[in-house]
Amino acid sequence: MPKHLSIQTLFADQPVGTRQIVKGWVRTLRNDQFLSISDGSTIKTLQVVISKEQVGEEICKKLQTGACVETEGVLQKSLGKGQEIELICDRIEILGESDPNEFPIQMKRHSLEFLREKAHLRFRTNTFGAVFRIRHHLSFAIHKYFNDRQFFNLHSPIITGSDAEGAGEMFRVTTLDIENPPRLENGSIDNTADFFGKPANLTVSGQLEAELAALALGKVYTFGPTFRAENSNTSRHLAEFWMIEPEVAFNDIQDNMDLAEDFLRYCIRYALDHCKDDLEFLQDREANEDKLKPVDERQALPLIQRLEFVANNTFERITYTEAIDILLQSNHYKKKKFKYDVKWGIDLQSEHERYLVEKHFQKPVIITGYPAAIKAFYMRLNEDGKTVAAMDILVPGIGEIIGGSQREERYDVLLEKCKQFNIPADHIWWYLETRKFGTCVHAGFGLGFERMVMYVTGMQNIRDVIPFPRTPQNAEF
């Protein structure tokens, strides 16, 4: 008894004339005769040709959208147009019925907002099938990229006792009874009674741990979940998201930029090479959605052309100081169209980043040399004493997709930075020790995985590129 083949395999190999078993979910039944089924292996559906007389009225009525079926028959070249192959069915079995009065997913356009409330069933749609297949391929591409280049995958801890990161609000992890926690005599909570004997949180970044490993293993990367308890409710933020953080010993800021750019372009190329059908579907979908929008809100280029452009062209590289000059000399600034003022020392606002990327350069841009005051304590101080070796990569439509830096490897300078940023040295003694024992130049960056998936799929809301989004006031499913 041969195992049944996936629809993807049937389309790839086209074993015409052979007997096949196909299992999947019903999309539509057209003309009481043509059953369109999907098994998730590809965006393509297989047309199964049935005869109402042979199948019988009872079974025919149960071939409703969403039902799960097993069909058997001979594969042949399709007599109709619209598909290459079809299965001439002589046996069909309903594995799982689907009441059409209750099943919410229909063969019609649904709003993404509606489907978000049906996250357990939205995998059944073409759009989310495509998105999550692409998400998988990108995930695989990331591991392949680093593995092929002798990086080691580091599993940084998800629960951390470190709170020195400053990357954002943290989720507390505790086994204490929140209704009635143990208290000290002065009334404050007795954290020594907690599971770890001290406060613990979900990680906001694996970077510090990755640095420790890089200073021994050379080239490492993390790829895991991270958590931010910020009350930020936007289409680009999640409370739980996946982050990729490479860290490389002996890399300086230039090497870091080279790596980040090569990595991003590799991943996009990989998606173009491995997800053609899904990208074409999403491209058509986007084009149809755009028709409903005002002209100035539409995409300038179709999805695949946008990706080809990024994969085939080098990124623009400018310093923060140059970026400020460009903004100051823009007509946009002279006409006072920026809401926030522009001057050296400010943190670039979304509107500034968008102007640089979407209006001025119209391609991905890497900005380096930010003022030390607006960046994290661990970034390496430049010779000018006022900027740091930080880099952000901005892409059209998404904004910041990568943030990274060369790390401060000089013990004295790092210790001074800790003081300036009010980080108690005894909280991160282990981090500081790496600068005492065989310190070296090193650099790394962080990439929000969902933002990459957004960019590649063209999806506009981050909640639509992760299976079960976690956002403020929402942890359904």
Add this chain to the structure above:
RNA sequence: UCCCUAGUAGCUCAGCUGGUUAGAGCACAUGACUGUUAAUCAUGGGGUCCCUGGUUCGAGUCCAGGCUGGGGAGCCA
């Protein structure tokens, strides 16, 4: 957290300056058709107009508060 905006059938939406019994397309049911491509055609069923309160002879429509969704900002990845 702040600003803007929306909530009407299972879904997507229309419903004008308040005025008879709240509409359409899709979906669903029944029938016809049978090489269809989100099949087509005919007929039919289907409503807490988000909730609470108010104004009014009369509220889907106006007002106040709340809830939920969406967009933007901040924070960031």
